[in-house]
Amino acid sequence: MATTVNSPFSADEKSNWLLYLLTDSALPTGGFVASSGLEASFQAGLIPTASTLPDFTLSAAHSFAFNTVPFVRAGYYTVDSEDPIASLEDADATCEALMIGNTVARRASLAQGVAMLTLHIKCFSPDDEVVKQWKKLIRSGKVDGHFAVCFGLVCRQLSVSIENTSHLWLYLFTRTLYSSAVRMNIIGPYEAQRMLLRAKEGIEDVVQKTMHLTMDDACQTNPLLDVCQGMHDRLYTRLFNS
Template identity: 35%
Template sequence: MEIDMERSNNRKRPASNDLPLQWSQWQLLDSILPTGGFAHSFGLEAALQTRVITGPEDLHTFVMQVLENTGSLLLPFVYTASKSPTADTLCKLNRMLDAMLTNEVGRKASVAQGSALMRVAASVFSEIPSLKMMRDNFLRSGAISFHHAPIFGLVFGLLGLESETCQRAFMFITLRDIISAATRLNVVGPLGAAVLQHQIAHAAEAITEKWSNRGVEEACQTVPLLDTVQGCHGYLFSRLFCS
């Protein structure tokens, strides 16, 4: 009995300083965090109405394409911001991404989510005063538009979370949000959505590894059709989502 207790006490435990960081990480991934992610369908709604997607069979392909495009285009911005979470880096990345997002719907969606995340992070993580300072300064000057990908990397970086964790988290919320949109659009039921998310997990990890740790000079569009479809969202007669 005493030997078992001694062995248990000697087991490697995570450093106590790391545990609060895990809670912060989980909070950033929690669906109740009011960043507006569930108001956007990543072009799924437009894809349905334009018959690019005609049923559950096409949904798997569409989700994979969204993940691939997110990894190739946005992950470099997440990575760079997480490695250098400074005002100068954020300003540079924001202007670059603003020029690279070629459709107005996607650009507005990125700014809406990024602005919400910056507002929430500045209020929640009050132990990092630079977040509120940066937000106030940029709002006052109007210098940047708070695009989601660099803001996401900035927040993770300032919290002290690893860039690998940050990039994987960004891909996870992309997968989570688009499958949630598919459920509310009745493309798939709640149980089917959970099964689909589990089935795609291995492929999502492979895509993340493929595009992770890349600089913004390597950022590119891999599925231009998605950009075209999402740009049609504003012309839809009826809409449930913002993008």
């Protein structure tokens, strides 16, 4: 898959269809029931008006990227090691150590991680032994199976470039926030599309800033958002699981 320095998201006639599939909102990975912290943040007053939603989204995407992109990249490159499963275990254990303090985010990550592997096996590559073995370890409880690591692994097995993988990861996160905002009636569907389009420049800047991060660089840049997301289970009423 050809890539260029100026455009992190690239495709050709062979990869377009796959990229369309991976960005499809109907992709059964559990994202529809997750608000990525938006619901709890909204009830906590961090989004007082609809006009503040873009700023919140960019801040959330920045924090999400610095917290997860290193593990997407780690999962992506595990197949280059002599023992891919051992590398996956190391990346997953490190991700678990970072997420253990946020029960809600951890729960969503684990649910979407195994869903991503299931999607790959059932729809894209039923004979992928690395993914099948990794899923077996998750189901047996020997590893956790975090979404970021699984997403990177699946994209690598599908021959998606690392640039497109990072771009897809953050686009899907951003789209989830705006989609959740529509379902929560913070904004309407047309306004959501307008805001999502305008988010492009800021999100691509975040992609560039996090493109070369390693697991040692993983950090939280918006602790307040992390706290709010962790309080999701205590909300009196809630629409989403996380």
